[in-house]
Amino acid sequence: MSTETNLKTRLITDFHAREAVMNGEASSEFHQKKRAGLAQFEQLGFPTIKHEEWKYSNVRDLISVSYDFNADSSIGLAELEDLKVPAQEANILYFVNGRYNAELSTIISPVEKVTISALSEAYKNDPAKVASHFNELTKDAEDAFTALNTAFTQDGVFIHIPDNQSVEHPIILRFVSDAREKNVGSQPRNIISVGKNAHVKLAEAFRTLGEQRSFTNAVTEIHVAEEANVQYYKVQNESDNAYHVGTTQVRMLDRSHFYAGTVTLNGKFTRNNLNIVLDGEHCDAHMYGLYFPDGSQHVDNHTVADHQKPNSESNELYKGILRDKSKGVFNGKIFVRPDAQKTNAFQSCKNIVLSPDATMNTKPQLEIFADDVKCSHGTTTGQIDEEALFYMRSRGISQPEAMSLLMFAFCADVVQQIKIDSIREYLENVITQKLASK
Amino acid sequence: MRITFAGNYHELSFKYKSVMLSINDLRASIEGKEILKGINLEVKPGEVHAIMGPNGSGKSTLASVLAGREEYEVTGGNVVFDGKQILELAPEERAAEGIFLAFQYPVEIPGVTTINFLKTAVNEIRKYKGESPLDAAQFLKMVREKAKLVSMNDSLLKRALNEGFSGGEKKRNEIFQMAVLEPKLAILDETDSGLDIDALRIVAEGVNSLRSPERSTIVVTHYQRLLDYIVPDYVHVLYKGRIVKSGPKELALELEEKGYDWIKAEVEAVG
Ligand SMILES: Nc1ncnc2c1ncn2[C@@H]1O[C@H](COP(=O)(O)OP(=O)(O)O)[C@@H](O)[C@H]1O
Ligand SMILES: [Mg+2]
Numbered sequence: 020m021s022t023e024t025n026l027k028t029r030l031i032t033d034f035h036a037r038e039a040v041m042n043g044e045a046s047s048e049f050h051q052k053k054r055a056g057l058a059q060f061e062q063l064g065f066p067t068i069k070h071e072e073w074k075y076s077n078v079r080d081l082i083s084v085s086y087d088f089n090a091d092s093s094i095g096l097a098e099l100e101d102l103k104v105p106a107q108e109a110n111i112l113y114f115v116n117g118r119y120n121a122e123l124s125t126i127i128s129p130v131e132k133v134t135i136s137a138l139s140e141a142y143k144n145d146p147a148k149v150a151s152h153f154n155e156l157t158k159d160a161e162d163a164f165t166a167l168n169t170a171f172t173q174d175g176v177f178i179h180i181p182d183n184q185s186v187e188h189p190i191i192l193r194f195v196s197d198a199r200e201k202n203v204g205s206q207p208r209n210i211i212s213v214g215k216n217a218h219v220k221l222a223e224a225f226r227t228l229g230e231q232r233s234f235t236n237a238v239t240e241i242h243v244a245e246e247a248n249v250q251y252y253k254v255q256n257e258s259d260n261a262y263h264v265g266t267t268q269v270r271m272l273d274r275s276h277f278y279a280g281t282v283t284l285n286g287k288f289t290r291n292n293l294n295i296v297l298d299g300e301h302c303d304a305h306m307y308g309l310y311f312p313d314g315s316q317h318v319d320n321h322t323v324a325d326h327q328k329p330n331s332e333s334n335e336l337y338k339g340i341l342r343d344k345s346k347g348v349f350n351g352k353i354f355v356r357p358d359a360q361k362t363n364a365f366q367s368c369k370n371i372v373l374s375p376d377a378t379m380n381t382k383p384q385l386e387i388f389a390d391d392v393k394c395s396h397g398t399t400t401g402q403i404d405e406e407a408l409f410y411m412r413s414r415g416i417s418q419p420e421a422m423s424l425l426m427f428a429f430c431a432d433v434v435q436q437i438k439i440d441s442i443r444e445y446l447e448n449v450i451t452q453k454l455a456s457k
Numbered sequence: 458m459r460i461t462f463a464g465n466y467h468e469l470s471f472k473y474k475s476v477m478l479s480i481n482d483l484r485a486s487i488e489g490k491e492i493l494k495g496i497n498l499e500v501k502p503g504e505v506h507a508i509m510g511p512n513g514s515g516k517s518t519l520a521s522v523l524a525g526r527e528e529y530e531v532t533g534g535n536v537v538f539d540g541k542q543i544l545e546l547a548p549e550e551r552a553a554e555g556i557f558l559a560f561q562y563p564v565e566i567p568g569v570t571t572i573n574f575l576k577t578a579v580n581e582i583r584k585y586k587g588e589s590p591l592d593a594a595q596f597l598k599m600v601r602e603k604a605k606l607v608s609m610n611d612s613l614l615k616r617a618l619n620e621g622f623s624g625g626e627k628k629r630n631e632i633f634q635m636a637v638l639e640p641k642l643a644i645l646d647e648t649d650s651g652l653d654i655d656a657l658r659i660v661a662e663g664v665n666s667l668r669s670p671e672r673s674t675i676v677v678t679h680y681q682r683l684l685d686y687i688v689p690d691y692v693h694v695l696y697k698g699r700i701v702k703s704g705p706k707e708l709a710l711e712l713e714e715k716g717y718d719w720i721k722a723e724v725e726a727v728g
Contacts, residue, residue, distance in 0.1 A: 428567060
């Protein structure tokens, strides 16, 4: 038996073992959705590089070992200090090895403005509501990892913001993998529902503790109602032994605004799917991304802007700096459906490759079925601008300092888009250190 | 013995002091093509030298080689600046030693503000010299004064370096940077090109206000116009990678009047 079938079989067996001890709950709507997820995962199996969407990202290594998906962790505040996560007045929720840790978490926003709870708790309180939202946006995904997450959903966050509420303090979700003792896996599922004309800033931060492997398979579903304004950031600063596959699935309704910032600072293997369905008129979706792989790290960003209705706009800018033997992948899809006249869609992916052994694969993919649209896309992959470097050096700025200034400047327009101050400042610090380190 | 030694030492340092820059038989090429074919030039403290010559004769190449641009391969000769051999130094070390090049084509650098760029430059140079960095307040005060000198608008300082600047603003920014860095030797490469007469006057005033008995200037231009404002002590004509004629400031007027053909003819005649 190959290792792939090993992990797959083990997961399926595990699912049935859990199901066997569920009693009545096994017939619930929630569990039926999970079961459908398992069936889909069973049918799809882990993707290989023959799969068009996984051509440049090989998960062979990821699935070559087993992970404990139920690992306990004794993690406390002291250990978290070491991770130097930024602090600011915010709602901060901790998930350790995929499970909500109430002790470490603080929720400060009033309940009239926002319901924030662990998915596990939300389900206890209102099973029908959670079950109906669960997998609603991702149900048509033909993706093995999403299906796997659906089958194994245990915890994550459930956030609901009622109509017309503006949540003053950001909501920061911190996912910590405690891999100090063994290989650990987690599959958080986040469901976020933002009401009409509601405003919120959210962030997901992923960190690892310890040197063993971690595998995170995260799925976030975000419902953006009419006129809502959502800022959503995903920051990954995991270990050199961290494997991460994540999907964020967004559905936007009329006149809503959605901003996504996806920053991959560190991790062995990262695959981010950001899928936005613009299912309304006069919406605007913004996608910003930044990645800094080094060593033999691999970062893959797949994005989709799916324009289904007229008069909306999507705007995308991804940037990367690649060193050593690292690999980067960018695949940006823009769909303009037949109804989506007067769509504006812009996409750009810019990369600096600092080593001859690093590679970047970029693939813009535009499928346009309407005739009155404005679309543009462009990708560049180049080296540091030698003219600029000489100019700076001729003013007395040392070569390494000039390099880091130039690279920092290269990232600046993405970093400036991060509107949660503590996270932006954290990124500025980490990026400065990263750029200065070589 | 000791007295003799001291005497020699003084003589030596006196010699170096009396020459700011000494270029000896400098040869440089790019992509295997020799551009500078044996340049000799001596600049003393306080002097202004103009280097003129037709397009493509190697003026910018000379300026770039002095500033340390690495694409050019130095194939022969040496350059002594303020008592030090500089050809082995990195561009940033030359800058810290006091060489400044005002670029013919200043580079646009998105994402780096002029002010932040200059602050980094000033403090890197201070670090090189073993001085402590200027704090934000000291730096701002100094920068404001220098900005006035060349009528640099405050708003330009906060914008990304040269990005979207007009030609004139870029050139003014070069002189502003020079004023901030206070080099011993300023090399101005075609700083006059693309300037209207008012901008030219502002730039020239900026340069003149920095003139001092300790500072030297090399003005590269192919028009006499700038030299009405920045009056040189010597004028050199660079042609096909060699200095083919040197003279007093009147030489510039002669060139203005008669063009370069007579010089070319002279050179060809000598062979
Ligand atoms: N980067 C370069 N690559 C190839 N040739 C160059 C380069 N820079 C200058 N040259 C050549 O060197 C010669 C001198 O150029 P330059 O120094 O710019 O002259 P000037 O400043 O006097 O007009 C020209 O023939 C020019 O084409
Ligand atoms: Mg020139």
